[in-house]
Amino acid sequence: MNPLLSMRAISKSFPGVRALDDVSFDLHAGEIHALVGENGAGKSTLMKILGAVYPHGEFGGEILVDGVPRRFTNVRDAEAAGIAVVHQELSVVREMTIAENIFLGREPRRFGIIRWEELYSRAATILRELHLDLEPHTPVGYLGIGQQHLVEIAKALSRNARILVLDEPTAALTESEAETLFRILESLRQRGAGIVYISHKLDEVFRLADRITVLRDGRTVSTDARSSLDKAGVIARMVGREVTDIFPVVVRAPGDVVFEARGVTVEDPNVSGKLLVQDVSFAVRRGEVLGVAGLVGAGRSDLLTAIFGAHPGVTRGEFFVGGAKVHIRTPAEAIAHGIGFVTEDRKRYGLLLDQTLVDNMTLASLRDYGRWLPDVDGEAAAGDRAMRDLRIKAPTVFSLAMTLSGGNQQKVVLAKWLLTNPQVLFLDEPTRGIDVGAKQEIYAQINVLAAAGLAIVLVSSELPEVLALSDRVIVLHGGRVTGQFTRTTATAEAVMACATGHAA
Amino acid sequence: MSTPEPGTTRLGRWRVSATTLRAYTMVIALVVIWIYFQWMTISELYPYGLFLHPLNLANLLKQMAVTGVLAVGMLMVIVARQIDLSVGSLLGLAGGMAAMTQGWGLGPSLATAIVVGLAGGAIQGALVAYANIPAFIVTLGGLLTWRGVILYVSKGETIPVRLPVFRSLGVALLAPAAGIALAVLAIVALALITIRRNRARRRHDLPVPGPAATALRIIAPAVLIVVFVYVMNQQGGVPIPVIVLLAVAVAGSFLTSATTFGRYLYAIGSNPDAARLSGINAKTHILITFSILGALVGLASLLHTGRVGSASPDAGGLMELDAIAACVIGGTSLMGGRGRVSGAILGALVMATLDNGMSLLSVENATQYIIKGAVLVAAVGFDMAGRRKT
Numbered sequence: 012m013n014p015l016l017s018m019r020a021i022s023k024s025f026p027g028v029r030a031l032d033d034v035s036f037d038l039h040a041g042e043i044h045a046l047v048g049e050n051g052a053g054k055s056t057l058m059k060i061l062g063a064v065y066p067h068g069e070f071g072g073e074i075l076v077d078g079v080p081r082r083f084t085n086v087r088d089a090e091a092a093g094i095a096v097v098h099q100e101l102s103v104v105r106e107m108t109i110a111e112n113i114f115l116g117r118e119p120r121r122f123g124i125i126r127w128e129e130l131y132s133r134a135a136t137i138l139r140e141l142h143l144d145l146e147p148h149t150p151v152g153y154l155g156i157g158q159q160h161l162v163e164i165a166k167a168l169s170r171n172a173r174i175l176v177l178d179e180p181t182a183a184l185t186e187s188e189a190e191t192l193f194r195i196l197e198s199l200r201q202r203g204a205g206i207v208y209i210s211h212k213l214d215e216v217f218r219l220a221d222r223i224t225v226l227r228d229g230r231t232v233s234t235d236a237r238s239s240l241d242k243a244g245v246i247a248r249m250v251g252r253e254v255t256d257i258f259p260v261v262v263r264a265p266g267d268v269v270f271e272a273r274g275v276t277v278e279d280p281n282v283s284g285k286l287l288v289q290d291v292s293f294a295v296r297r298g299e300v301l302g303v304a305g306l307v308g309a310g311r312s313d314l315l316t317a318i319f320g321a322h323p324g325v326t327r328g329e330f331f332v333g334g335a336k337v338h339i340r341t342p343a344e345a346i347a348h349g350i351g352f353v354t355e356d357r358k359r360y361g362l363l364l365d366q367t368l369v370d371n372m373t374l375a376s377l378r379d380y381g382r383w384l385p386d387v388d389g390e391a392a393a394g395d396r397a398m399r400d401l402r403i404k405a406p407t408v409f410s411l412a413m414t415l416s417g418g419n420q421q422k423v424v425l426a427k428w429l430l431t432n433p434q435v436l437f438l439d440e441p442t443r444g445i446d447v448g449a450k451q452e453i454y455a456q457i458n459v460l461a462a463a464g465l466a467i468v469l470v471s472s473e474l475p476e477v478l479a480l481s482d483r484v485i486v487l488h489g490g491r492v493t494g495q496f497t498r499t500t501a502t503a504e505a506v507m508a509c510a511t512g513h514a515a
Numbered sequence: 516m517s518t519p520e521p522g523t524t525r526l527g528r529w530r531v532s533a534t535t536l537r538a539y540t541m542v543i544a545l546v547v548i549w550i551y552f553q554w555m556t557i558s559e560l561y562p563y564g565l566f567l568h569p570l571n572l573a574n575l576l577k578q579m580a581v582t583g584v585l586a587v588g589m590l591m592v593i594v595a596r597q598i599d600l601s602v603g604s605l606l607g608l609a610g611g612m613a614a615m616t617q618g619w620g621l622g623p624s625l626a627t628a629i630v631v632g633l634a635g636g637a638i639q640g641a642l643v644a645y646a647n648i649p650a651f652i653v654t655l656g657g658l659l660t661w662r663g664v665i666l667y668v669s670k671g672e673t674i675p676v677r678l679p680v681f682r683s684l685g686v687a688l689l690a691p692a693a694g695i696a697l698a699v700l701a702i703v704a705l706a707l708i709t710i711r712r713n714r715a716r717r718r719h720d721l722p723v724p725g726p727a728a729t730a731l732r733i734i735a736p737a738v739l740i741v742v743f744v745y746v747m748n749q750q751g752g753v754p755i756p757v758i759v760l761l762a763v764a765v766a767g768s769f770l771t772s773a774t775t776f777g778r779y780l781y782a783i784g785s786n787p788d789a790a791r792l793s794g795i796n797a798k799t800h801i802l803i804t805f806s807i808l809g810a811l812v813g814l815a816s817l818l819h820t821g822r823v824g825s826a827s828p829d830a831g832g833l834m835e836l837d838a839i840a841a842c843v844i845g846g847t848s849l850m851g852g853r854g855r856v857s858g859a860i861l862g863a864l865v866m867a868t869l870d871n872g873m874s875l876l877s878v879e880n881a882t883q884y885i886i887k888g889a890v891l892v893a894a895v896g897f898d899m900a901g902r903r904k905t
Contacts, residue, residue, distance in 0.1 A: 319792070321791065321792055341794070341796070342791060342792050342793065342794040343794035343795075343796065345794070346793075346794045352792065354792055359786075359788060359789075360788050360789055360792055361789055361792075362786065362789060363781070363782055363785040363786050363789055363790075363852065364785070364786070365785055365852050365853055366781060366782070366785050366852065370778065370781070370782070374778075374782055374789070374790070374793045374795075375793040375794055377775050377778060377779070378775060381775070382775070383774055383775055383776070384773055384774055384775070385773075385774075385775055385778065386715070387773070388712070388715040388716050388718070388719045388721055389715075389719055391719065391721055392719035392720060392721060395721070427793070
C-alpha cells in the first residue's frame with residue numbers, strides 16, 4: 012500500500028544557506044508523524060514545500076500523494092490535494108469574524124453572493140465538533156493569541172484535509188487549550204487523517220506521535236517508531252555534536268555594575284490593566300553576559316524594548332548607567348546613555364533591506380560622522396572595518412542588505428550597534444533563523460565583546476545558548492522574575508521549571 | 516563570482532547596479548523621444564526640425580520649471596513613505612495670495628507666497644506626524660480646503676501681476692554674460708568637490724579613482740554645462756525659472772544624499788520601525804519634509820504666476836499629479852525609501868517633453884492626456900518587470 016504522502020529527495024537552497032539537502036519523509040493514513048530538530052534544521056522549510064508556499068520548481072525532489080507524483084504551483088493546488096498547513100505565523104485576518112476566517116477564500120455562495128446563514132451555521136458546527144466554546148460572530152482580533160491559533164487550526168480542519176501539518180501549534184496555547192488540541196488530533200487520527208506534528212516540546216511529541224523523524228542542518232538523521240526511542244536519544248540526534256564544539260568555553264571576570272534596572276513594570280498598550288512586565292529588576296556588570304530566559308510571551312522582549320524607550324505601553328521603573336540615575340524616554344536617549352539594542356526579527360525591526368550595508372551600519376551612529384553633513388568616506392571606512400572584524404561576507408559595503416544571507420544580515424545589525432560604542436548591549440534572539448556556522452561566529456563575537464568589557468544582556472529562546480554563554484541567568488514567566496541562577500547553578504531542568512512557572 | 520549579485524546586471528564585461536542601469540535607460544529613452552520629435556517637426560521653415568531649436572528648448576524648460584520644483588519636494592515626501600495630494604491647490608492659494616499682496620511691495624508679496632506654502636505644508640505635516648492621520652487623507656482634505664480658501668479670499672477673480680520683477684520670475688532671461696559666469700563658477704565648484712572627495716577617500720584608505728577617471732568625472736558634466744549655457748544664450752540667455760529649478764535641484768540633491776536629515780528620510784521610508792529603534796525621530800522629520808515641500812510649492816507658485824502673468828483661483832489644478840508622476844517615472848518607489856532628485860528631475864523633463872512635443876505636433880488635448888497616462892503606467896510597468904527578473 013502506498014503511503015498517504017511521500018516526499019522524496021527534497022532539496023532547497025536560499026542565498027548563502029542550503030536549507031534542505033536530500034530529505035525524504037513519508038506519512039501514513041491514521042498516523043501522527045512528529046518532525047523534530049533544532050531551530051533552522053529545516054522543518055518549517057520542508058512543510059512550506061509541502062504546502063506549496065515554495066511551489067514546484069523552486070526546490071529539488073518530488074512529492075507523491077497516494078503514490079501519485081504531484082506538482083503544486085500554488086497553495087490552492089496543495090489544498091485541493093487535501094493538504095492543510097498551519098504555519099507558525101498566524102494568518103488570520105483580525106478584523107474578520109471567526110466564521111469569516113474559517114471560510115476565507117471559499118465562502119459558501121450562490122451566483123457569487125455569499126450565503127451568510129450557511130457560513131455561520133457551518134462555522135458553528137465546526138467549532139462545536141472541535142469542542143471550542145467560541146461564538147462564530149466574534150472578530151478574531153478580540154480573541155487571545157492562543158484562541159486565534161485554535162481558529163487557525165479549525166480553519167485548516169474545516170477543509171476536510173487528509174494531510175494536516177501543524178508547525179509548533181502549542182507555542183502560544185495555554186495548557187488547557189493544548190489539551191483541547193490533543194483531543195482533536197486524537198479523533199482525527201482515528202478518522203484516518205495523516206498528521207505531521209512539528210514541535211520543540213518532546214513531552215508532546217512522545218505523547219502523540221507514532222513515528223518521529225529527526226532533522227539536523229537540513230538532512231534527515233533518522234525516522235523511527237516512538238516505541239523504539241527515548242527522549243535523550245532524540246535530543247542527541249537533534250544536537251548531533253558535543254555542545255562544547257559550538258560554544259567556546261571562556262572564563263570571565265566581570266567588573267563594576269554598568270547598568271541597573273529597578274522595578275520595571277510595563278503596561279499592555281492594547282489591554283488596559285494587563286501588565287506585560289511586572290516589577291523586574293536586574294543589574295549587569297562590565298564584561299558580563301546576563302542571560303534572560305523564558306518562553307515566548309514571558310515578557311523578555313517587552314522588558315528590553317521598554318528600557319530602551321521604544322515600548323508603546325506605559326513603562327515605570329528606574330534605570331542607572333554607571334551608578335547614575337538616567338531618564339530614558341526615546342531610543343535616541345537610550346543610545347546617548349550608551350545602550351545598544353540588537354532587536355529581534357532583523358527584517359522587521361533591524362534592517363533597511365533596500366539600502367546599502369554601510370547605510371545600515373551607520374544608521375544609529377550617523378551623527379558621529381558629522382552632525383548635519385556625515386562624512387560618507389569616513390562611514391565607508393568604518394563599514395569596511397566592521398565587515399572585516401565581524402567577517403561579514405558581502406561584495407562591498409555598498410551591497411544591498413537584502414542580498415545577504417540571514418547570518419550576515421544579523422552581523423550587519425550587530426555592526427550597527429557596535430558602531431554606537433555602547434557600554435551595554437541588549438541582544439534579543441541574536442541567532443534566530445541563521446545557520447550553525449553563523450551562530451558559532453555570533454557566539455565567538457559575544458565572547459570577544461564581553462572580554463573587551465561590554466556588558467551584555469542576552470535574550471534567547473534557545474536554552475543551550477543562554478546556558479552556555481551567560482555568567483548569570485534570570486528567568487521570566489508571566490512578566491515576573493521566577494528564577495535567578497549563576498553559571499554553576501543554571502541547569503536546563505531548573506531554568507525550564509522556572510520558565511514554565513513550575514519551580515519548586 | 517560567477518553569478519551577478521541580486522540588484523546588479525551584467526552588460527558584457529561591465530557589472531552595473533540596477534539603479535545605474537535604470538538611470539541610463541531613462542536618459543536613452545528621453546534622447547529617443549527627443550530625436551523622434553525633432554524628426555517629426557522637420558518643415559520647410561525648419562529643415563533640421565523645430566523641437567531642439569533653442570527657442571523651443573527654452574520654452575520646454577520654462578514649462579518644466581514649475582513641475583520640477585514641485586517634484587523635488589514631492590520626492591522627499593514620497594521617500595519618507597508619505598504622499599501630498601494638495602500641492603496643486605496650495606500652489607493656487609500661495610500664488611493668489613502673492614498677487615493680492617502686491618500692494619505691500621515686492622519683497623512682502625513674494626514672501627507671502629513662501630510663507631503661505633510653508634504654513635500649509637507645516638499644518639499638514641503636523642497632522643500626519645502628530646495626529647497620526649494618514650497623509651493621503653490629510654492632503655486630500657488640503658486639496659479641497661486650500662482651493663476653497665483661495666476661491667473665498669479672491670472672490671473668484673483672476674488677479675493680474677503688476678510688479679515687473681514678479682512677472683520676470685516666470686519669463687525673464689539671464690544676461691548671456693551672467694550665464695557664462697555661472698557656468699564657470701559651476702565647473703570650478705565641480706572640480707573642487709571632486710578633488711576634495713578623492714583626497715578624503717585617500718585619507719580613509721579607500722580606493723581612489725585614477726587621474727583619467729577623475730578627469731572624466733569633471734569633464735563630462737562640464738561639457739553638459741557649457742553646451743546648455745551656449746544653447747540657451749543662442750536665444751538670449753538662460754531663463755530665470757530654469758536657474759531657480761537648477762538651484763532647487765542642486766539643493767534638494769544635496770539635502771537628500773549628503774545630510775543626516777536626508778539619510779534619515781530614506782531610513783524612515785525604508786523601514787519605519789528600524790529607523791525608530793535606531794534613535795531617529797520620525798515625527799519631526801515628517802513635519803519638516805512636508806514643510807519643505809510647502810515652501811517649494813510657494814516658490815513654484817511664484818514661477819507659475821509670473822509666467823502666466825496673473826493668478827487665477829483655479830491655478831495649479833492637477834499639478835500634484837504631474838509632480839507625483841515625475842517622481843514615479845524617475846524611479847521613486849511609492850513604498851518609500853527609494854528615489855533620487857536627479858530621477859525626479861528627469862521624470863519632470865520626460866513629462867514636459869511629451870507636453871511640448873505633442874503640442875508642437877498639434878496633437879489633440881484628449882490624445883495628450885491618454886498618452887501621458889499610458890507613459891506613466893508603462894514606465895512603472897517596465898520597472899517592475901525588470902525588477903522581477905533580478
